[in-house]
Amino acid sequence: MFSIVMPAFNEEKNIKVLLKELLQFRKTYKEKFELIIIDDGSTDSTGKIIDSFSKKYNFIRSIHFRANRGKGYAIPIGIKKARYNKIILMDGDGQHSVSDIPKLLGMLKKNDFVIGQRNFRKMPIQRRDSNRLSSLALYLTKNVRIKDVLSGFRALRKDAFEDADYETKGYEIEIEMIEKAIDKRLRIGRVDIKTIYSRGSRMPLIKSIQFIFYLAKKVLHSFLRRW
Numbered sequence: 001m002f003s004i005v006m007p008a009f010n011e012e013k014n015i016k017v018l019l020k021e022l023l024q025f026r027k028t029y030k031e032k033f034e035l036i037i038i039d040d041g042s043t044d045s046t047g048k049i050i051d052s053f054s055k056k057y058n059f060i061r062s063i064h065f066r067a068n069r070g071k072g073y074a075i076p077i078g079i080k081k082a083r084y085n086k087i088i089l090m091d092g093d094g095q096h097s098v099s100d101i102p103k104l105l106g107m108l109k110k111n112d113f114v115i116g117q118r119n120f121r122k123m124p125i126q127r128r129d130s131n132r133l134s135s136l137a138l139y140l141t142k143n144v145r146i147k148d149v150l151s152g153f154r155a156l157r158k159d160a161f162e163d164a165d166y167e168t169k170g171y172e173i174e175i176e177m178i179e180k181a182i183d184k185r186l187r188i189g190r191v192d193i194k195t196i197y198s199r200g201s202r203m204p205l206i207k208s209i210q211f212i213f214y215l216a217k218k219v220l221h222s223f224l225r226r227w
């Protein structure tokens with residue numbers, strides 16, 4: 001058994017299709033799972049949609065918070081609430097393919113943390129560049145090369161992550177989780193996943209700016225420490 005933790009903020013256009021895909025997948029896949037969806041302050045009908053699914057299917061749990069606090073707030077809550085030690089983190093905007101879940105779980109057998117890496121050639125340029133920049137910053141500060149540091153499709157062991165305290169509450173959590181994993185000397189695996197950009201993408205500029213500030217601070221701190 002495993003848990004899927006899914007953050008969802010204003011995803012009324014995408015989440016229904018994804019939930020139907022997950023229902024289909026659950027019918028045939030050898031291992032059962034629970035699904036925890038965290039909606040903090042969506043202003044569209046996301047909350048209603050996920051509630052209608054959780055009422056109908058008891059393996060789905062919907063968690064709501066009134067105010068919007070960010071993906072980095074939602075993920076650790078989902079991890080804490082998970083009933084199983086094997087956890088899949090999956091975005092609620094349909095950019096991750098349900099068919100990649102077995103691959104991630106397979107890699108988790110020999111690792112504590114698995115990152116689904118996308119094909120950069122199929123990614124919009126702004127995303128590709130912020131990813132490369134983040135990857136370089138991670139290499140400069142931690143001396144570890146990871147290609148797709150911003151991918152939200154991951155597998156992890158709950159016991160390796162549930163105690164972690166995160167500095168960030170936004171999208172930077174993706175990088176902070178990797179930093180924590182490196183510091184704890186966890187085994188980090190990578191697996192190729194499908195790259196879907198035909199749905200879900202909002203590309204807010206603020207997101208790239210947030211990353212750049214976060215990374216610049218980390219790189220600067222790391223150099224000053226060594227100086």
Ligand SMILES: Nc1nc2c(ncn2[C@@H]2O[C@H](COP(=O)(O)OP(=O)(O)OP(=O)(O)O)[C@@H](O)[C@H]2O)c(=O)[nH]1
Pocket residue numbers: 007008009010011038039040068069070071074090091092093095127150152200201202203204
């Ligand atoms: N609970 C919660 N989920 C969030 C929040 N912000 C984003 N998410 C979810 O996190 C997932 C990833 O967010 P996106 O904005 O699509 O980020 P991304 O996929 O890296 O970027 P795009 O390329 O723009 O799609 C989606 O399922 C969002 O609904 C938030 O504040 N709270």
Ligand SMILES: [Mg+2]
Pocket residue numbers: 091093095200201202
């Ligand atoms: Mg997305």
